[in-house]
Amino acid sequence: MSEARRLRVRVPAGEVTINPAAAELIEKAEREGVETAWHRHLEQQPQCGFGLLGICCRNCMLGPCRIDPFGYGPARGVCGADADTIVARNIVRMIAAGAASHSDHARDILHVFELVGEGKTAAYKVTDPEKLRAVASALGIPVEGRSDQEIVRDLAHVLAHEFGKPGEEPLKLLLALAPKRRKELWSKLGVMPRAIDREVNECMHRTHMGVDADPVNLLLHGVRTSLADGWSGSMMATFLSDILFGTPKPVKFAANLGVLREDAVNIIVHGHNPILSMKIAEVALSQEMQELAKKYGANGVNVAGICCTGNEVLMRLGVPAIGNLLLQELAIITGAVEAMVVDYQCVMPALASLAECYHTKLITTEPKAKIPGAVHIEFDPAKADEIAKRIVKLAIENYPNRKKERVHIPKEKMEAVAGFSVEAILKALGGSLEPLLNALKDGTIKGIVGIVGCNNPKVKQNYGHITLTEKL
Ligand code: SF4
Incomplete structure (x- = not known):
């Protein structure tokens, strides 16, 4: 048996990617009898329909339960949770995992930042003191006449509390940096996040058997957890990386x-x-x-x-x-x-x-x-x-x-060119967003789109990103 015959499926390389380099190597993989994510994706077909719809639940030992999407079979799990509740719970658990991952990454960088503040590592240092001072000032930490190390210690202390501080006060980074109108809306909806770990923890609690069964209430907590990650965990990771390694420039x-x-x-x-x-x-x-x-x-x-x-x-x-x-x-x-x-x-x-x-x-x-x-x-x-x-x-x-x-x-x-940090963009605009805002106001620029995300073998590699960018 040749090496290639060991693979149970063949991937049409030219159809699964728009990157010729990727197609070449998928073909090499097949010649050498090794599998890739595309092969495993094909082997998974058909993927579980209940899983795709999010209507299966194994959150407790009474299950696993699944809802019949066509209405002929069970409409509720053993505990009585219906499809809306189960789908919302599953989404909220996914949000919890994503927020935990991003924010735990921030915690690891914060740990190194603390070592720098305590003078316990020679391998890392403050590379961008301007950014250090800007972030500290935004959080109300005094910077005048103080050394970088003193500011690092205070900033690390404040940021460490973002993860698990007690009380109902919203996250400090979000309070300091989010736009006023957004904060008003989030307060009205009751989704201002209090502490990163707390919101992730509450996701797990609410989605446990017999707790939150209201899909809207569940999803609103998902929003709160995402805000905790986006406006504190992820932002913290970016700020600390910039301070330690330098704010990117083109x-x-x-x-x-x-x-x-x-x-x-x-x-x-x-x-x-x-x-x-x-x-x-x-x-x-x-x-x-x-x-x-x-x-x-x-x-x-x-x-x-x-x-x-x-x-x-x-x-x-x-x-x-x-x-x-x-x-x-x-x-x-x-x-x-x-x-x-x-x-x-x-x-x-x-x-x-x-x-x-x-x-x-x-x-x-x-x-x-x-x-x-x-x-x-x-x-x-x-x-x-x-x-x-x-x-x-x-x-x-x-x-x-x-x-x-x-x-x-x-x-x-x-x-390619990368490194467009907020600071780099501001510098390119002459220190103010005014030229960009004017171009938006007079219609020279129709809008700004952030294209974010990665690839999935379910769709042709890179096709979505490139086509969307070309159309825009
Ligand atoms: S929580 Fe309800 S729907 Fe989920 S596994 Fe337990 S009994 Fe089934």
């Missing part, structure tokens, strides 16, 4: 799978947290590591990013970006990746068995995100440089294991 970079190099050690950083990826990039691009790579027969070390952590290093260091979620497996399938270093979120468990088919070392670094089969090197911000060096060396030492006959790096790559 930067040119190269993107797509063609950024991998045949002649260099390729290290991919993947996940969401810049605390790790910035260090890996910094160490990998150092003269010492570039020289070490030469001793192993490579022409230096190349770092590339995937998903949000890739975005963090590209915005601040101009590190090339491979792309988003669906390219993580394809990057390994090039056969040219010595190490994929991951933290958390959007990291497919499939990477471990896939890496075994090539010479790639999949390195997990987070105690809260391990993958069976991966090499686990726990990242400790207090020893960041030492650990980053160990990881980069492991990748370099792996270069001689690359099987040259299996390497195929697509040619596709393009130049």
Whole structure:
């Protein structure tokens, strides 16, 4: 039996992506008998109709229960919850998971920020004191005549309370930064968030058996939890990343799978947290590591990013970006990746068995995100440089294991510009939003659209984003 015949399904590569580089590598995967998310998606067909509609519930041991969407079978679960209640509960639990993930990422960055304030790490420092002072001032923390370290300590203290402060007072970041009219509306609806962890916790409580059965009331709490994440957790992560690593400025970079190099050690950083990826990039691009790579027969070390952590290093260091979620497996399938270093979120468990088919070392670094089969090197911000060096060396030492006959790096790559932080936009406009607002008022600019999100094998890769952008 040939390798390719081991796959139970075949993916029509040209139909599932508009990226020729991705199509090339899906075909390579099939020739080599390895599966991708597209194969697993096909194998899942037909996906569970109850799951797709959100009308199954296993929130208690009386279940699992499911509602018949056609009206012939059960209309209520054992406890009496109907389809509206079950759907609302399921959405609220998804919101809880998303808010918990984003905001826990903020908590990890805050931990490093606290270490900086206490002088307990030499690996991280305040890179943007202006931003530090701007955020502190917005929260009412005195900045005049004070050192960065003093301000960091006070700011860290205030932000730490965003997660679990007692009382009914809304979140401080939201109060300080959200527009007045939004805050009035949220107050009227009773959705002003009080503390991040509290809202996530309350999602779990309300959706438990026999608690909140009112779908509107449930969804309003989902809104409150999202606001806690958006206006505090996620915003905190961005602010602290800017303070520690620098507020992004427009930067040119190269993107797509063609950024991998045949002649260099390729290290991919993947996940969401810049605390790790910035260090890996910094160490990998150092003269010492570039020289070490030469001793192993490579022409230096190349770092590339995937998903949000890739975005963090590209915005601040101009590190090339491979792309988003669906390219993580394809990057390994090039056969040219010595190490994929991951933290958390959007990291497919499939990477471990896939890496075994090539010479790639999949390195997990987070105690809260391990993958069976991966090499686990726990990242400790207090020893960041030492650990980053160990990881980069492991990748370099792996270069001689690359099987040259299996390497195929697509040619596709393009130049792009990223790094449009609020500060960078304001600077480009001459320090005020006035020119932009005037252009909106007189109709020169019809509107502003944020296109946010990632890929899903359910739809043609990148088609939605690109088509929408072109139409706009
Ligand atoms: S909470 Fe109600 S609908 Fe959900 S599993 Fe329990 S009994 Fe069934």
